[in-house]
Amino acid sequence: AAIHDQKAIRGNGGELHQIAEGDTPVLTTAQGGPVADDQNSLRAGERGPTLIEDFHFREKIFHFDHERIPERVVHARGYGAHGFFETYESLAAYTRADVFQRAGERTPAFVRFSTVAGSKGSFDLARDVRGFAVKFYTKEGNWDLVGNNIPVFFIQDAIKFPDVIHAVKPEPDREFPQAQSAHDNFWDFISLTPESMHMIMWVMSDRAIPRSFRFMEGFGVHTFRFVNAKDESTFVKFHWKPKLGLQSVAWNEAVKINGADPDFHRRDLWQAIQSGNFPEWELHVQLFDQDFADKFEFDILDPTKIIPEEVLPTKPVGRLVLDRMPENFFAETEQVAFMTQNVPPGIDFSDDPLLQGRNFSYLDTQLKRLGSPNFTHLPINAPKCPFQHFQQDGHMAMRNPVGRVNYQPNSWGEGPRESPMKGFRHFASEEQGPKLRIRAESFADHYSQARQFFISQTPPEQRHIADALTFELSKVQAPVIRERMIAHLLNIDETLGTKVGHALGLKVMPKPAEAAVATRQDLDPSPALSIIER
Numbered sequence: 001a002a003i004h005d006q007k008a009i010r011g012n013g014g015e016l017h018q019i020a021e022g023d024t025p026v027l028t029t030a031q032g033g034p035v036a037d038d039q040n041s042l043r044a045g046e047r048g049p050t051l052i053e054d055f056h057f058r059e060k061i062f063h064f065d066h067e068r069i070p071e072r073v074v075h076a077r078g079y080g081a082h083g084f085f086e087t088y089e090s091l092a093a094y095t096r097a098d099v100f101q102r103a104g105e106r107t108p109a110f111v112r113f114s115t116v117a118g119s120k121g122s123f124d125l126a127r128d129v130r131g132f133a134v135k136f137y138t139k140e141g142n143w144d145l146v147g148n149n150i151p152v153f154f155i156q157d158a159i160k161f162p163d164v165i166h167a168v169k170p171e172p173d174r175e176f177p178q179a180q181s182a183h184d185n186f187w188d189f190i191s192l193t194p195e196s197m198h199m200i201m202w203v204m205s206d207r208a209i210p211r212s213f214r215f216m217e218g219f220g221v222h223t224f225r226f227v228n229a230k231d232e233s234t235f236v237k238f239h240w241k242p243k244l245g246l247q248s249v250a251w252n253e254a255v256k257i258n259g260a261d262p263d264f265h266r267r268d269l270w271q272a273i274q275s276g277n278f279p280e281w282e283l284h285v286q287l288f289d290q291d292f293a294d295k296f297e298f299d300i301l302d303p304t305k306i307i308p309e310e311v312l313p314t315k316p317v318g319r320l321v322l323d324r325m326p327e328n329f330f331a332e333t334e335q336v337a338f339m340t341q342n343v344p345p346g347i348d349f350s351d352d353p354l355l356q357g358r359n360f361s362y363l364d365t366q367l368k369r370l371g372s373p374n375f376t377h378l379p380i381n382a383p384k385c386p387f388q389h390f391q392q393d394g395h396m397a398m399r400n401p402v403g404r405v406n407y408q409p410n411s412w413g414e415g416p417r418e419s420p421m422k423g424f425r426h427f428a429s430e431e432q433g434p435k436l437r438i439r440a441e442s443f444a445d446h447y448s449q450a451r452q453f454f455i456s457q458t459p460p461e462q463r464h465i466a467d468a469l470t471f472e473l474s475k476v477q478a479p480v481i482r483e484r485m486i487a488h489l490l491n492i493d494e495t496l497g498t499k500v501g502h503a504l505g506l507k508v509m510p511k512p513a514e515a516a517v518a519t520r521q522d523l524d525p526s527p528a529l530s531i532i533e534r
């Protein structure tokens with residue numbers, strides 16, 4: 001922006017007061033009252049106490065005092081941009097979602113990239129999972145695809161989410177480490193959670209330190225459903241593939257960049273978009289039915305598993321282009337509220353127990369963070385299609401029902417009504433069985449895909465994984481945690497486990513961890529479950 005000379009006068013204390021004149025608007029209070037002096041509070045006498053009567057001072061400070069809202073409990077540090085999604089071809093055979101009906105149709109979108117563990121002020125190049133959350137403003141309401149840059153997750157059931165997050169975030173007594181996984185609590189939890197092994201391989205790989213958001217993949221992680229106009233369901237997994245390809249930085253580069261420029265990723269996105277270099281991703285889907293799903297030994301409801309692309313190739317169905325930065329970071333990027341349960345007709349959930357839990361968590365957390373059930377009134381969260389309902393009042397209500405009627409059915413001929421045809425119909429999947437707290441046996445293989453991932457890496461990439469594990473585990477003080485981790489690694493890949501074990505100075509390698517999870521009766525209180533004295 002051009003530098004502008006503003007007429008100024010000097011106050012008694014030598015301070016500069018810039019004066020509104022010509023086209024320059026007059027500064028006002030939030031109530032619209034014009035302000036004469038914004039630099040001196042009202043006081044009794046030149047050097048006397050400030051008066052409580054000074055409504056301008058009080059309003060200004062009161063508002064400042066309330067500027068902060070809670071940061072996201074996870075994914076606190078993020079950066080977003082606006083853009084559009086363009087559909088390649090009609091997917092009407094699979095889904096009735098309007099967003100996928102017409103080739104060439106553009107749907108406005110907002111994307112927020114994030115790290116998971118660090119606080120809002122942490123650095124960009126932490127070794128961490130990256131969030132890749134997309135809000136599609138479709139003609140049938142908002143669809144949020146709240147994904148990550150890694151296609152699997154640490155845990156299989158949402159009930160463990162508070163534990164994995166508590167373990168990765170700073171330890172409660174010392175409030176460190178801030179933004180890395182390198183600490184006893186995290187590795188303690190991981191070593192006691194074999195289901196996390198596949199995810200750990202990805203997190204220790206170069207994927208966890210992307211060069212920029214523009215060089216990252218994104219994944220919906222869970223199996224979702226497409227449902228077509230005939231109410232037929234097809235399972236679907238979503239993948240974002242960056243046009244620029246995948247690139248990461250090496251760990252020693254990341255450490256230096258974090259020191260020199262903790263905003264490296266946000267600066268990169270800002271500069272790319274401001275210079276017209278719009279980043280682009282292709283949306284791919286993997287489509288399959290129940291018969292196909294039944295052929296796998298693993299469960300397609302298990303979020304710690306992928307369906308290998310060699311077995312089921314992905315199909316490109318559209319592209320996402322980010323071409324506009326928010327005008328205001330707080331109003332848009334900070335206040336955007338993603339929720340997995342935002343799905344339009346034609347897209348539905350599977351019974352993945354992680355997804356089912358997320359569908360509760362996101363609505364709940366938005367109320368806490370944004371403070372009012374009217375967070376959909378914020379422009380960034382409001383649908384861009386016509387919408388009408390009878391919800392009313394509450395903190396900060398900006399839209400209330402118009403006219404006399406705020407209920408239905410009603411006899412006044414006012415307000416919206418249900419639409420059995422256009423409305424969302426939950427897919428009528430067959431569900432039955434006893435109420436149980438149990439994990440299906442089809443969720444029990446925690447090592448095969450971890451091994452496949454490791455083997456699929458090139459030798460330098462495998463070396464990076466071994467180096468990352470060595471570095472991380474070398475920070476762990478409790479020997480039993482290190483040993484437990486080596487036992488897992490030995491089961492994933494013997495060379496990897498041995499290499500890391502030797503690098504950590506282990507004289508005797510532990511026994512490889514059990515491949516299959518023991519049943520409840522089999523669990524013996526072996527060293528793997530011992531309590532550690534701190």
Ligand code: HEM
Pocket residue numbers: 071072073074075078112113114130131132133146147148152153157158159161220221222303336337338354357358361362365366369
């Ligand atoms: C936030 C992804 C699992 C609870 C986020 C965000 C992403 C994300 C990308 C940031 C959204 C943004 O940019 O505003 C994922 C993925 C998961 C997963 C891919 C697993 C596959 C879970 C689970 C829970 C959960 C299991 C809870 C049971 C939350 C909460 C937030 C969040 C509370 C903060 C939301 C906010 O304050 O705006 N997640 N998450 N997530 N996630 Fe998850």
